[in-house]
Amino acid sequence: MPRIFCIANQKGGVGKTTTTVNLAAGLAQIGQRALVIDLDPQGNATMGSGVDKRALTLSIYDVLLESASIAEARQRSPQGGYDVLGANRELAGAEVELVSQPHREQRLKRALDAVAADYDFVLIDCPPSLSLLTLNGLCCAHGVIVPMQCEYFALEGLSDLVNTIKQVHANLNRELQIIGLLRVMFDPRITLQQQVSEQLQAHFGEKVFNTVIPRNVRLAEAPSYGLPGVVFDPASRGAQAFVSFAREMVARIETMR
Ligand code: ADP
Numbered sequence: 580m581p582r583i584f585c586i587a588n589q590k591g592g593v594g595k596t597t598t599t600v601n602l603a604a605g606l607a608q609i610g611q612r613a614l615v616i617d618l619d620p621q622g623n624a625t626m627g628s629g630v631d632k633r634a635l636t637l638s639i640y641d642v643l644l645e646s647a648s649i650a651e652a653r654q655r656s657p658q659g660g661y662d663v664l665g666a667n668r669e670l671a672g673a674e675v676e677l678v679s680q681p682h683r684e685q686r687l688k689r690a691l692d693a694v695a696a697d698y699d700f701v702l703i704d705c706p707p708s709l710s711l712l713t714l715n716g717l718c719c720a721h722g723v724i725v726p727m728q729c730e731y732f733a734l735e736g737l738s739d740l741v742n743t744i745k746q747v748h749a750n751l752n753r754e755l756q757i758i759g760l761l762r763v764m765f766d767p768r769i770t771l772q773q774q775v776s777e778q779l780q781a782h783f784g785e786k787v788f789n790t791v792i793p794r795n796v797r798l799a800e801a802p803s804y805g806l807p808g809v810v811f812d813p814a815s816r817g818a819q820a821f822v823s824f825a826r827e828m829v830a831r832i833e834t835m836r
């Protein structure tokens with residue numbers, strides 16, 4: 580059975596998509612079978628995996644509306660080494676169409692059951708909101724990975740996410756927990772970032788991942804080539820950090836079992 584993780588933070592531009600595709604590519608490099616599910620209508624995880632969102636014949640939208648299975652709608656990332664269930668703008672309409680449907684928050688969970696044997700990890704790239712789409716992700720996940728920048732307002736808004744996770748845990752998914760906070764775009768030369776990083780560790784203890792993802796321009800350049808940074812420039816510091824993070828995640832799931 581795969582371990583299923585949402586990469587979530589309701590702020591935009593904090594590194595969710597970068598984390599999703601690079602963790603998937605890092606896991607693939609160390610021999611893990613991974614599926615990336617793009618739950619964001621912007622389709623950045625899809626494009627960043629080398630799959631053209633404008634050319635999708637089937638997508639996560641069809642899966643949520645139960646007109647296709649994941650086995651039918653998934654594709655192989657051409658160079659990422661993992662599978663992708665893609666998204667595009669059509670997904671924005673799913674929210675409205677699902678509102679009147681039964682089990683609307685459980686659609687993804689049901690669909691995933693059918694491909695469970697194919698993967699070790701499922702990584703769900705969530706949109707920057709606590710919407711019905713995000714809820715579908717949280718309902719099927721074992722845990723949430725929260726990427727965050729070590730900035731003054733980093734913790735602001737985290738309490739909304741934590742409350743949502745608590746509610747989903749209480750009402751819809753007893754397995755859900757925060758797996759960890761991942762410090763991303765980190766620049767150790769900036770004193771404030773070091774201070775916030777220390778505060779995070781003091782506050783959240785072992786919920787803060789050991790791996791720190793540095794600010795690294797190669798990670799930012801990679802999506803325009805349709806590649807995760809881990810594949811685009813394996814020698815870069817950013818790529819190496821994500822491979823370390825993949826190893827840390829493999830070790831974490833051993834302790835979760
Ligand atoms: P989100 O999915 O949360 O909106 P993204 O992963 O798209 O965030 O990241 C936002 C922007 O920051 C993108 O342009 C991305 O390339 C860039 N970025 C993300 N992580 C890093 C990093 N570690 N170093 C440099 N740029 C990064």
Ligand code: MG
Pocket residue numbers: 595596597619623624
């Ligand atoms: Mg994103």
